[in-house]
Amino acid sequence: MTTEHNGQHRQVRPYGDTTGDGMVQMSFTLPVPAGRRAEGAALQLANKMGMDPAMVVHARGIGDGYTFFVVYGQVNHVVDLDAVRVVEREYPLLSPADVNVAVKKSLRRKLVVVGGCIGTDAHTVGIDAILNIKGFAGEKGLEYYRELRVVNLGAQVSVPELVKRARAEKADAVLVSQVVTQRDAHMLNIREMSAAFAEAMGERRPLLIVGGPRFDPMMADELGVDRVFSRGTTPGEVASFLVHALTTKGVAA
Ligand code: B12
Structure with a gap:
């Protein structure tokens, strides 16, 4: 039928x-x-x-x-x-050059991204695919973007350490990866992380972006974060989202 x-x-x-x-x-x-x-x-x-x-x-x-x-x-x-209910990309995909222009124009300084895997998770390939210059799926990672400053903290970062570094670096966005999902560790860790940022910084907290192969992008609100990316994400999608968030919500100046 x-x-x-x-x-x-x-x-x-x-x-x-x-x-x-x-x-x-x-x-x-x-x-x-x-x-x-x-x-x-x-x-x-x-x-x-x-x-x-x-x-x-x-x-x-x-x-x-x-x-x-x-x-x-x-x-x-x-x-x-x-x-069918899904999160559809509501922003355009920009080239690295367009991302750089947009960041320069609206911030007049580099946009600071702090990233890592939290909890006991040591699966860094995913976050590295997004952050490292060599990138993923033929796209360069965020380190390649001239107007982004990337601090990659690597694996097994504790939530207090992440909050501390994000504040010290004056992060505009914090990118967190969670690959291990046993006993819902990924969701528990992210909730702990978003609660810690809310407590430490309130409204002035950086943009919180989460990724991993088993996340449902519909879960952002429930997890207390701004965006959830799932499997197959490319660096360009994330960079374009940063510009979108910067120009619609305004990242802390
Ligand atoms: C490589 C690997 C490892 C390596 C990791 C090396 C490293 N430096 O990362 C090693 C050997 C260390 C390892 C160890 C373990 N692993 Co392992 N590992 C894998 C494997 C084979 C590939 C993962 C991977 O690299 N994928 C490639 C990347 C590019 O994909 P991705 O992570 O999905 O990332 C993409 C998106 O999800 C997204 N993304 C991811 N993070 C982020 C973050 C942000 C901010 C954004 C925007 C996007 C984003 O963008 C990326 C690009 O598109 C998977 C199985 C599989 N085939 O997936 C198992 C797997 C993840 N491992 C698993 C397990 C169980 C373990 C161990 C517990 C095994 C053990 N008993 O010791 C340990 C745990 C170690 C730890 N403390 O975390 C399970 C997890 C099960 C579960 N659901 O929880 C899996 C699924 C294997 C399985 N089927 O059992 N592992």
Whole structure:
């Protein structure tokens, strides 16, 4: 079943072999030793999740007593595109040269960015992709931008240390990465961080920008930060957001 609006389907179903056949693939691990019983258990789970018929297309024992599965099958659910809620980029993507001009014009000094991974998180590849000059996905990182001054604090920065350095450097924006999500550590750490900035600096706190592969960009308010970036973010998107925030909200002068 599909309805059309301006030539675009508003209600869609997954596509496998033929349009709208509802075929999907999912992967998961069960704490069951590899074998027939494990595959039966995987099918039961798939059926309970609304996949019917379902087929185990890959099963492999991973360590003692665990099996990893890939299951392919049909779902009957329909996606209503009108009910989809996401954060859409509401600002234009600027080139590094345009970012530099905008910063120079509105601040008349360099914009200071302090970044790092907080808590016990040592996954620095993501924040480095955004900050380091070599950048990510063919784009140069923020260190490349002449009008940005970047202080990269690296891994395992404590929240008090982050607040202290942000104040000492007179940071306009603080960029924090969280990759490990075990027991919601990423969300707990970010809430602790935003609360610490609110307590230490109130309204004069820097712009707080958070990133990591498992964040939902819809969560910014809930986390007490200004923006949340997720997987695949490029440095240009972040630099463009900095300019947008600078010109709409006004970063502390
Ligand atoms: C490399 C890696 C490591 C390296 C990290 C080296 C380093 N210097 O970073 C090492 C070997 C040290 C490591 C250790 C561990 N790791 Co590890 N690691 C990975 C791995 C393979 C890749 C991560 C990565 O570099 N991605 C590439 C970058 C570019 O992507 P990204 O981080 O998503 O960043 C992008 C966006 O998210 C975004 N972004 C990220 N941060 C920010 C910040 C801002 C401000 C913005 C704007 C954007 C942004 O922009 C980036 C570019 O697009 C992942 C698995 C995977 N394939 O993802 C596991 C993974 C992240 N690790 C994992 C685990 C469990 C660990 C350990 C706990 C393992 C252990 N038992 O010891 C330790 C923890 C160490 C610690 N204290 O943090 C788990 C995390 C599970 C979870 N959900 O919590 C993963 C998912 C592997 C898995 N499937 O189990 N790990």
